[in-house]
Amino acid sequence: MLGHVVPKKTYFLIFGALLALTALTTSVAYLNLGQWNTIAALAIACCKATLVVLFFMHLRWSTRLMRVVLISALLWLAILISLTTTDFFSRNWTPIPESWETSRLPLPSPPAQDELRTSRQ
Amino acid sequence: MADSHAGAALAHQFEDLEQQHEAASLGMWIFLATEVMFFGGLFAGYTIYRNLYMPGFDAGSHLLNVTIGAINTAVLICSSLTMALGVRAAQLGKRKTLLTFLICTLALGLAFILIKLTLEWRHDYLEGFAPGLNFTFAGPHAKSVELFFCFYFLMTGVHALHMVVGVGVLSVLLALAWKGHFGPQRYNAVETAGLYWHFVDIVWIFLFPLLYLIGGRY
Numbered sequence: 195m196l197g198h199v200v201p202k203k204t205y206f207l208i209f210g211a212l213l214a215l216t217a218l219t220t221s222v223a224y225l226n227l228g229q230w231n232t233i234a235a236l237a238i239a240c241c242k243a244t245l246v247v248l249f250f251m252h253l254r255w256s257t258r259l260m261r262v263v264l265i266s267a268l269l270w271l272a273i274l275i276s277l278t279t280t281d282f283f284s285r286n287w288t289p290i291p292e293s294w295e296t297s298r299l300p301l302p303s304p305p306a307q308d309e310l311r312t313s314r315q
Numbered sequence: 316m317a318d319s320h321a322g323a324a325l326a327h328q329f330e331d332l333e334q335q336h337e338a339a340s341l342g343m344w345i346f347l348a349t350e351v352m353f354f355g356g357l358f359a360g361y362t363i364y365r366n367l368y369m370p371g372f373d374a375g376s377h378l379l380n381v382t383i384g385a386i387n388t389a390v391l392i393c394s395s396l397t398m399a400l401g402v403r404a405a406q407l408g409k410r411k412t413l414l415t416f417l418i419c420t421l422a423l424g425l426a427f428i429l430i431k432l433t434l435e436w437r438h439d440y441l442e443g444f445a446p447g448l449n450f451t452f453a454g455p456h457a458k459s460v461e462l463f464f465c466f467y468f469l470m471t472g473v474h475a476l477h478m479v480v481g482v483g484v485l486s487v488l489l490a491l492a493w494k495g496h497f498g499p500q501r502y503n504a505v506e507t508a509g510l511y512w513h514f515v516d517i518v519w520i521f522l523f524p525l526l527y528l529i530g531g532r533y
Contacts, residue, residue: 196336196500199406200399209396213389216523220385223528231531235524243517250399250513252506257337260344267348271355278359283366 198255208249215242324501332500339503343510354518357473361466361525371459373530375467378444378452378460383434384527387427388519394423395516402509405492405502413492413505420512421485428478431471439464467526474522477515484508 219238223231248254253261329335365372401416443451446465454460488508491497497505 196332196502197406197506199403202400202403205396205399205403209392212392212395216385216388216392219524219528220381223381223524223532226531226533232529235528239521239524242520246395246513246517246520250395250516251510256340259337259341263341263344263348267351270348271351274352274355275359275362279362279366282363 198252200249200252200255204249208245211245212242215245324498336503336506339507340510343507347510347514350514354470354473357466357470358521358525361470364462364466365529368456368459368462369530371456372463374454374456375460375463376527376530377532378439378442379467379527380435380438381527381532383430384523387430388523390423390427390430391516391519394420394427395513397423398509398512402502402505405497405505406499408497408499410492410495410497413497414489417485417489417492421482421489424478424482424485424512428475428482431475436468436471439468470522470526474515474518477518481508481512481515484511 215238219235222234222238225231227234247264253264325332325335329338397416397419401413401420404412404416439445440449443449444464445468446461450461450464452460485508488505491504
């Protein structure tokens, strides 16, 4: 026999937990928690993904090599998202010298509402 | 080669079945790492533009149907369960059980795509939410809402494309399982297809809250 045979009961437990978490994340969205809505939605999604990876994808019983691959994937993802967002959200923190005026990269501003339909037709 | 069955299942470049099994899984995990980066670019773009145009993205999110999104999430979770049980059947050499669960997974995958296509995309198109085709939404923040729908169609579209590929892979597995190709010594293809299928499920697990829920529905 190759690989670890997981008991059926485990799969059904994880399945139940995933459905319960889906119901939870959907109902939490109907409560006004301010910015905690975003945090709760992402935290629940991370829990669900962890359950799928550990049990359905057998990572719990896999060799260290597989874990290294997953962890490196998550590390590169963290670099991608954190470096991109720090660039975008910190651009206006320091004043830009007057002499740099021509090479200035301002944050895109939301388009004016009245030019909406005119640009389209 | 003491065991003739093992001899048939073992490719000559591997020391033993255990090593062959690990190599197959490792290959799929590395492919999935590249997929993480593929979807990661979209998620990073979504994060930045949502923060720049928050009101429009929230307004766009409120135009989506949460109930259908939640039902589709449940459909995908069911398909992940049947896939996991299918891999288990292959591990134990139960051909009939494997066939049953592969058919269940295939049906649930097709159900997801059908729900997406007929109840969501078609509805969004008829409502005039399709950027570049017929975007006619004229409420507040219309330009930002249009950008939200660009992300919505691209991300759900690329995810659905992965589902279509998964359905194709499952069909091939079904044909092979029908011929009795798999056994306790030889089920790497089922295992790696399972890894892929669960990964596509995980992508949806993140897409559902990000697109449908994150702005709050109160």
